Each structure stands twice: as structure tokens, then as C-alpha cells.
Amino acid sequence: MFENIGQFVVKHRKGVFIGYLISVLVAGVIGAGMFGSLKSQGYDDLGSDSAAVDQLLKSDFDTRDASVILVIDTLASIDDPDSVTAATDLLEKVADEENIESIVSYWNSGQESLKSFDGNAGLALVYFTKGLDSEQAAATAKNIQDTYDKESAGTRAYVGGIEVLYEAINGQIRDDLKIAEAIAIPLNVLMLLFVFGAAVAAGLPMVVALGSIAGSFFVLFLVTQFTDVSVFALNLITGLGLGLGIDYALLIVNRYREELARTNDVNASVIKTVTTAGRTVFFSGLTVALVLASMILFPQYFLKSFAYAGVSVVLFAVLASLIALPATLALLGHKVDKFKIRRGDLKPKESGAWSSLATAVMKRPLLIIVGTVTLLVTLASPALDAKFSQVDDRVLPASNPAAIASDQIRDRFESQIPVEVLVPISVSIADVNEYAKTLVADQNVVSAFTSDSFIEGETVSPLPPEQAVAASQAHHRITLYTDVESRNMDAQDLILRLRAIEPPVDGTLIGGQAAIFTDSQAGISDNLPEVLGWLTIATLIILFLFTGSAILPIKAVILNMLSLGATLGVLVWVFQDGNAMWLVGDFTVTGSLDTSTLVLVAIVAFGLSMDYELFLLSRIKEEHDNGADTTTSVSAGLQKSGRIITAAAVLIAIVFACFMTSGVTSIKMLGLGISFAILLDATVVRGLLVPALMRVAGDWNWWAPKPLRKLHARFGINE
Structure with missing residues (x-):
């Protein structure tokens, strides 16, 4: 299968490359149309009793939430004649704005609940004209905030409310995304130059990233025609698109260099690369996509949006890595290493620091296992006091007017x-x-x-x-x-x-x-067993088809759970307890974590951990299939994949760590959670715990009962 793909790409390299560029351009242009349709809501379970009540209040009682709420501080008693005049004049101006249907305030209703405790301020509930779409509502809310959130004529007005909050969060994310990209892209360019060692090779991840991002935008555009999609999905598309572009390009280019050094034949090297590294990318992408697809089981469209976005970006990254990137390598040939940045030979080495690390770990496997597990459990311990909530206005910077x-x-x-x-x-x-x-x-x-x-x-x-x-x-x-x-x-x-x-x-x-x-909380907790079952079964099946082992998939799931526990503990310590603001920036401490963001972090981190597990196991299994014993296979496999895994982890961690510059707390949490989980997994778990456990297990690593061996012989996907 993969050899046939490689042969096709080599034979039609120019047509494949040109067709890919045209497809990316078309997908990007069409996909850009989805930006105006994205929403900042989506945390509610629309099939619940509370959703039914909300619908009945609107349909049967003609009740709806105020679109904008004004706090009008009159700087004196709100019943003072001058205060009444100032507040009334202000509200008359607001009422004359476009798309305003009605205003209910303390001054025209006399409701005591609209009067502040100190008697110096009153509330005005502003209702928009019915039938406004999300763009019109957002524009109206922003206009009111920009015009009236200030001190004037004896009053100080503060403009809040649901539409103002939605627009504030959306606007903050849009601005933050630009800042994150402005930081992440230059840093990644420098890191790519160092890791790939040559300017031409360093640009190859963009071949994958552009295709995966543009393709995902196109898919989301189609999805928005039928259902709601969260604006937060953009962060996952850009972060994961760049990250997987780097991951898969590192794996493909590294193997291509290895084969080119061995055969000096460009066509044969590309075909062999697709046959070996391409197979790993396929299984890796399939695993990550299935993991991210599990979020479709949750009732909230906030989480469903990440399933749409995540599956799309992964599948397009795999497609680009199997088709467009090999075509590019076939066109470049030996020029892949043009404009070298690092001195010396860029081809992978057969021995070095990673094989030495593996050898050292496997000399004292029990000590390493006890030490690393103790570390992970210690990091996870704050999670025992985790408290959960949902996003509200406090995700915004405290200085934000909303x-x-x-x-x-x-x-x-x-x-x-x-x-x-x-x-x-x-x-x-x-x-x-x-x-x-x-x-x-x-x-x-x-x-x-x-x-x-x-x-x-x-x-x-x-x-x-x-x-x-x-x-x-x-x-x-x-x-x-x-x-x-x-x-x-x-x-x-x-x-x-x-x-x-x-x-x-x-x-x-x-x-x-x-x-x-x-x-909404029940919608997550009630569906969590199904999601965990999905993750576990999908991982076990794919890793079994990949390795033929019954032991290695179980080990991978257990290690991922340990790693996720440690990540949750760190998030509790930082965002719930209010620590490490020097690292993530200032935020409002609420004493709880947003449940939906936490689920997202856990599932994305789980998927990327499986990504690195497959990178490592692919080389270990290849060595073992070639006749090496377990110790030699692990040492050689870690030497050939350790640098790729670590470099990929650092690069993708940079992408997500830049999200910590965001002013929105949930985006900070997403950035820290995923970047920490990736780095922990690529170093402590893959570099120390996996080799130690495989050394202890020995030949049992490759064990499977006879029925499963027959199943793998028939359905397992080999080169």
C-alpha cells in the first residue's frame, strides 16, 4: 500500500505538487468565509431540562436575556433629580442607536433589584431587535461599548452583558492569536533551521502545515453551514496544524536523509521513506484523529467543534505528509540540504547521546521506573483538590472593559x-x-x-x-x-x-x-466513560495492528494516563491555586478550572502522546523485526527517534506555549497544559520510562495470544 503511494508520487511528482498548491489556495480562500460564522458560546447541553426551560421561556413567556447591561453610576444618589436627568438623557441616546428594541432600567421601571446596594448606581437592561444574526448583534454591542463605556455628563457608565462579553472574548482571541503567531513563527523558524540543519529542509514543515490548516478551514466552512462551531477551534487548527507539520516533516525528512545516504538514489529513497516513515505517519495520524474524534460524543458544540477541527487538521496533515511532502522531496533530490546552517553531516547517526541514555536507563530499569512514577504521581497530587466550573467574564483580563x-x-x-x-x-x-x-x-x-x-x-x-x-x-x-x-x-x-x-x-x-x-457539567461527566472507552479501545486496536503486541498497547495507555494526571495536577496548581503567574501572565483566580478546556487539553495531549509513542515504537519494532534483541532494539530505536521526538516536542510546545500570552484564561490553560504534557511525555516518559519498562518486560513486549497473532497476520498493516 505505502510502497504504491511512494511510486505514484515519484512518477507524478510535478503534477502532485502543482495540484497540491492549487488545492491549498482554493481551500484557504473558501475556508476564510467561516470566520464570521464562528461563535464564542457552546458550553451548554442543548438536550437538557435547562435548555428546554430556556426555549419555553423564549417561546411561551416571551422572555429573553438582555443583550447589553449598562451600569450607570451617577456618583450620587440615583434618586437625586440631577442624577435622574443625567441617567435618562444617557439612556435616550442609547435607545436611539440602531437595532435597539427596548430598555428596562431603574429609572423607567422603579425595580429595586436594579438599584445598587449603595444607592449610587442603577442598571439598564438593553434588548436588541429580534432576528439579528450573530455579526449584527456583535457589531451593535461593540458600538454601544465603544460609545458609552466612559464618564460623561455626571455619570460613569460601564457596558456589559452577554453580547458584550461574547464580542470581548472573540476580539481578545483574534488579537491574541495574531500575537501568538507573531511570536511562535519566528521562534519556530529559528528552531527549524537548527533542527533540520539546512534552510531548504527547514521550510518543508510549512508544506504540511499550510495544507492541513487551509484544508481544515475549508472543512469548518462547510460545517458552519449546518451547525454551530466555536471560535476556539481556530486555536487548535493553527497550533495542531503547525505542530503536526513539524512532527511529520521531521520524521519524513530524517528518514529520507537516512535512505539517501545509504543508496544515493532519490527515487528509491522517497519510495522507501513513504513505505516506512509514511506508514508511521499514517498510523500516528489515524490514532490522533480517532482520539480527537471522541469529543463528538459530548453534547456541547464547544467540544464537538474541536472534534471537527482536530480530525480535519490531522487527516489533512497525514495526506500532505504522504503525498505533497514526498513529491517535494522527489523534486528537491539532494538539494534538500541546500543552504546548510549546521556544520558536518546532516544524516542521522547510528550511535550517540540517545543510545547512550537508553543503555544507561536499561542498566537500572527498576530504579528509573520507581523514580519517574514517583515524580509523575507527585505532580498529579494537586489534582485531588480539583474544582470545576465554566467560562464566565473572568476569563478576560481584569482590565478589559467588559x-x-x-x-x-x-x-x-x-x-x-x-x-x-x-x-x-x-x-x-x-x-x-x-x-x-x-x-x-x-x-x-x-x-x-x-x-x-x-x-x-x-x-x-x-x-x-x-x-x-x-x-x-x-x-x-x-x-x-x-x-x-x-x-x-x-x-x-x-x-x-x-x-x-x-x-x-x-x-x-x-x-x-x-x-x-x-x-453542562453532567453532559461531560455522563459521557466521560464512553469517551474514555473510545480512547482506550481505539488506542489498543491501532497499536496492536501496528505492533502485533498485546502488551505494548496496554503499557502505552497506562503511561498516557500517568502523564495526563501529572498535567492535571500542574494545571490545578497554576490556575486553580493562582501560582506561576510569572510564567503564564496575569489572570483572575476563580479557585476552579474550566471543565471544557480541561477535557480539551486532556484529549489533545493524549493524542499527541500517542503520536510520539508510535514514532518511538516504529523504530524499535523495525530493529526487532530485523533480528535485534529487545535491549539492542530499544537502544537503536531511541537513538534513531529520540532526537526527532524531542525536537518535535520542543517545536510544538513552542507553538502552544505562545498561547500563554493570551489574555483569555482558558487559552492560557490550553497553552500551558498541552505544552507541558508534550514536553513531559517526550522526555520523562519516552526517554526514561518506556525504555526501562521495555527492558523489564524483555521478550514479553512482543507477546500476543495465538488468536491475536493470527488476527494481526491477516489484518495488521505492514510495509
């Missing part, structure tokens, strides 16, 4: 994000009020509104119709106000307690932001 406005709302006003309860209309209003009293008895529920009553503690007060929450034709509505944040573990505990209270009738639904958070 974050400042959100702090004003959080610190100076009653909670504006209630828990909403819908009870089927068949229940009497008296029973609804009794149920509401039971809910208010919870320690974190402050008060409740029903269609005819206000309930606070044991007191039930009748309400005039204009202050009550009206029922729809199908449901009574209970609005609960609480004293907890809506997107943390306290909110989750509250919702679980409220749902444990027996409702007056089946079909009662509990929603609101706290319930949305709870259901």
Missing part, C-alpha cells in the same frame, strides 16, 4: 440571573405556591416570585399583576433568586438539591443559568 462592567454588576447589585422553574398548568396556584415555599426553604434561595405571590422565608405576600410572573397556557412559572454564583460547584449543588425536592407533578422543569451549568 470584565470591569461584569465586576460592577456582580459586586454592587442583587443577582440578575434567577433559577427558573416551570410547573405544568394542571397544578393549582395554591400547590404551586406551596412548592415554591419548599424551594425557598433551601439555604441558598433568597426569595421567589409566582403568578400571584412573593415568597421570602415563611412569608407569602400577594403581588399585583404587574409585579408577578405570569403563567403561560402550558406552565406556571416560579422565579427564584439565590445568593450563589451561577456557574460554579455551589450552583451545581443548589440545583441538585432543588431537583431532589419532590415536585407537585411530573414534567416540572428547573432551568436558569445555574441549571444550564449543572446540566
Whole structure:
């Protein structure tokens, strides 16, 4: 199979190369159309009870969240005549802006909940015209923020709200991505020149990276025509596209140089490279793609987006590595090493530091195993205290105007994000009020509104119709106000307690932001066993087909779990506990980790770890298949792949580490998590633990029961 691919590419090298360039250009131009369709939401489970409540509130109660929330600080009592005049004048100007449907404020409604605790500021809830698309809503929100978030005419206005936050996060990510690329690309160019040793060879990773990134943009453009896609997927495409371009180019070019030095025949070297290193790239890419595809099992489109993006970027990287890169090498021939940067011979050496390291490790394997496992477990220990939450305004820099406005709302006003309860209309209003009293008895529920009553503690007060929450034709509505944040573990505990209270009738639904958070967390935890099963089974099958061993795949999964545990521990220590800001930059410490970002880090790191596992095992297995014993195979395999693995890890770590320059905390977390996991895996795990374990296992490394040996003989993919 792979030999046939190599022969085809060599024979049609010019046509393949030109066709590839045209395809990349077309894909990039069309794919650029997806940028305006990406969204910064996607953390919610749209199939949950809370999502049903959200939909019913919009359709049956004509209730929706304010698009923009203004905090208007009058610098004196908001009931002072001058304050009233200043605030009213400001809101009249806002109301005249394009796409504004209505404004509900303290000054036109008299609602005490819209008055700050100190009495010097009021809230204005701004509702956009219905039917705006995401671009129009974002532009309107940005216009209001740019125009009114300032001090003027006796007021200081702060502009926040959901649309402002979305636009702030999107804009921050767009700007941060430019900065990260401006840092990562020059650094990687310098590193590529050093690692490849020649200017021409150093440019070859871009052949793979450009194709994988452009192809992925094209796929995401198609996906956005049918479903929502998160803007955060861009970070994965650029980071993984550059990273895999470097990984696979290093492997392919290194093997090509090796074969060219041995045969001095360009065509034969390209074919042999595709047959050997190409096979490794294929299995590696297949493994990484299947690992990333597991995120499709989660209900949130934030995580599904990374499945679309991740699978696309990996498959296009594999395609470019098997087709375009060999065609380029066939065209370059011996000129691949033109414009040498390093002195001496650039072909891989048969012995050196890596073989010496492997030999030293295998002399004391038990000591190395105990030491490295102890290190990994120690790094993982902070994970025992991990607390989970979701993204809110605090992912932005504290100096961001949207974050400042959100702090004003959080610190100076009653909670504006209630828990909403819908009870089927068949229940009497008296029973609804009794149920509401039971809910208010919870320690974190402050008060409740029903269609005819206000309930606070044991007191039930009748309400005039204009202050009550009206029922729809199908449901009574209970609005609960609480004293907890809506997107943390306290909110989750509250919702679980409220749902444990027996409702007056089946079909009662509990929603609101706290319930949305709870259901989103449940969407992840409930599907996690399936995802872990997917990862484990896919890894075991592919590594078995690759090696024919029943032992090596199990060992790989266990080591990956140890490595991921250590990474989680570091993330808890940094982002939950607020350490190492000197490394990652300033961020707001919330005492918790964003669950979705953590899942993303774990799955991407798992996939890349398998990437390096296959790089190493491919050379060890090749030596073993050629008759070497386990010790010699490991030593020679690590010598031939160790430099590639380490160089690839450093280069891809640079790409993701540059994400730590972002002002968005979840992007910082993504950058540190993946870069740390990669470096840990490429050094401690692949350089120390794998050789030590393989030395202890000896010939058992290659063991498989007879039925599996027959299965591999029939279905295993060989050169």
C-alpha cells in the first residue's frame, strides 16, 4: 500500500505538487468565509431540562436575556433629580442607536433589584431587535461599548452583558492569536533551521502545515453551514496544524536523509521513506484523529467543534505528509540540504547521546521506573483538590472593559440571573405556591416570585399583576433568586438539591443559568466513560495492528494516563491555586478550572502522546523485526527517534506555549497544559520510562495470544 503511494508520487511528482498548491489556495480562500460564522458560546447541553426551560421561556413567556447591561453610576444618589436627568438623557441616546428594541432600567421601571446596594448606581437592561444574526448583534454591542463605556455628563457608565462579553472574548482571541503567531513563527523558524540543519529542509514543515490548516478551514466552512462551531477551534487548527507539520516533516525528512545516504538514489529513497516513515505517519495520524474524534460524543458544540477541527487538521496533515511532502522531496533530490546552517553531516547517526541514555536507563530499569512514577504521581497530587466550573467574564483580563462592567454588576447589585422553574398548568396556584415555599426553604434561595405571590422565608405576600410572573397556557412559572454564583460547584449543588425536592407533578422543569451549568457539567461527566472507552479501545486496536503486541498497547495507555494526571495536577496548581503567574501572565483566580478546556487539553495531549509513542515504537519494532534483541532494539530505536521526538516536542510546545500570552484564561490553560504534557511525555516518559519498562518486560513486549497473532497476520498493516 505505502510502497504504491511512494511510486505514484515519484512518477507524478510535478503534477502532485502543482495540484497540491492549487488545492491549498482554493481551500484557504473558501475556508476564510467561516470566520464570521464562528461563535464564542457552546458550553451548554442543548438536550437538557435547562435548555428546554430556556426555549419555553423564549417561546411561551416571551422572555429573553438582555443583550447589553449598562451600569450607570451617577456618583450620587440615583434618586437625586440631577442624577435622574443625567441617567435618562444617557439612556435616550442609547435607545436611539440602531437595532435597539427596548430598555428596562431603574429609572423607567422603579425595580429595586436594579438599584445598587449603595444607592449610587442603577442598571439598564438593553434588548436588541429580534432576528439579528450573530455579526449584527456583535457589531451593535461593540458600538454601544465603544460609545458609552466612559464618564460623561455626571455619570460613569460601564457596558456589559452577554453580547458584550461574547464580542470581548472573540476580539481578545483574534488579537491574541495574531500575537501568538507573531511570536511562535519566528521562534519556530529559528528552531527549524537548527533542527533540520539546512534552510531548504527547514521550510518543508510549512508544506504540511499550510495544507492541513487551509484544508481544515475549508472543512469548518462547510460545517458552519449546518451547525454551530466555536471560535476556539481556530486555536487548535493553527497550533495542531503547525505542530503536526513539524512532527511529520521531521520524521519524513530524517528518514529520507537516512535512505539517501545509504543508496544515493532519490527515487528509491522517497519510495522507501513513504513505505516506512509514511506508514508511521499514517498510523500516528489515524490514532490522533480517532482520539480527537471522541469529543463528538459530548453534547456541547464547544467540544464537538474541536472534534471537527482536530480530525480535519490531522487527516489533512497525514495526506500532505504522504503525498505533497514526498513529491517535494522527489523534486528537491539532494538539494534538500541546500543552504546548510549546521556544520558536518546532516544524516542521522547510528550511535550517540540517545543510545547512550537508553543503555544507561536499561542498566537500572527498576530504579528509573520507581523514580519517574514517583515524580509523575507527585505532580498529579494537586489534582485531588480539583474544582470545576465554566467560562464566565473572568476569563478576560481584569482590565478589559467588559470584565470591569461584569465586576460592577456582580459586586454592587442583587443577582440578575434567577433559577427558573416551570410547573405544568394542571397544578393549582395554591400547590404551586406551596412548592415554591419548599424551594425557598433551601439555604441558598433568597426569595421567589409566582403568578400571584412573593415568597421570602415563611412569608407569602400577594403581588399585583404587574409585579408577578405570569403563567403561560402550558406552565406556571416560579422565579427564584439565590445568593450563589451561577456557574460554579455551589450552583451545581443548589440545583441538585432543588431537583431532589419532590415536585407537585411530573414534567416540572428547573432551568436558569445555574441549571444550564449543572446540566453542562453532567453532559461531560455522563459521557466521560464512553469517551474514555473510545480512547482506550481505539488506542489498543491501532497499536496492536501496528505492533502485533498485546502488551505494548496496554503499557502505552497506562503511561498516557500517568502523564495526563501529572498535567492535571500542574494545571490545578497554576490556575486553580493562582501560582506561576510569572510564567503564564496575569489572570483572575476563580479557585476552579474550566471543565471544557480541561477535557480539551486532556484529549489533545493524549493524542499527541500517542503520536510520539508510535514514532518511538516504529523504530524499535523495525530493529526487532530485523533480528535485534529487545535491549539492542530499544537502544537503536531511541537513538534513531529520540532526537526527532524531542525536537518535535520542543517545536510544538513552542507553538502552544505562545498561547500563554493570551489574555483569555482558558487559552492560557490550553497553552500551558498541552505544552507541558508534550514536553513531559517526550522526555520523562519516552526517554526514561518506556525504555526501562521495555527492558523489564524483555521478550514479553512482543507477546500476543495465538488468536491475536493470527488476527494481526491477516489484518495488521505492514510495509
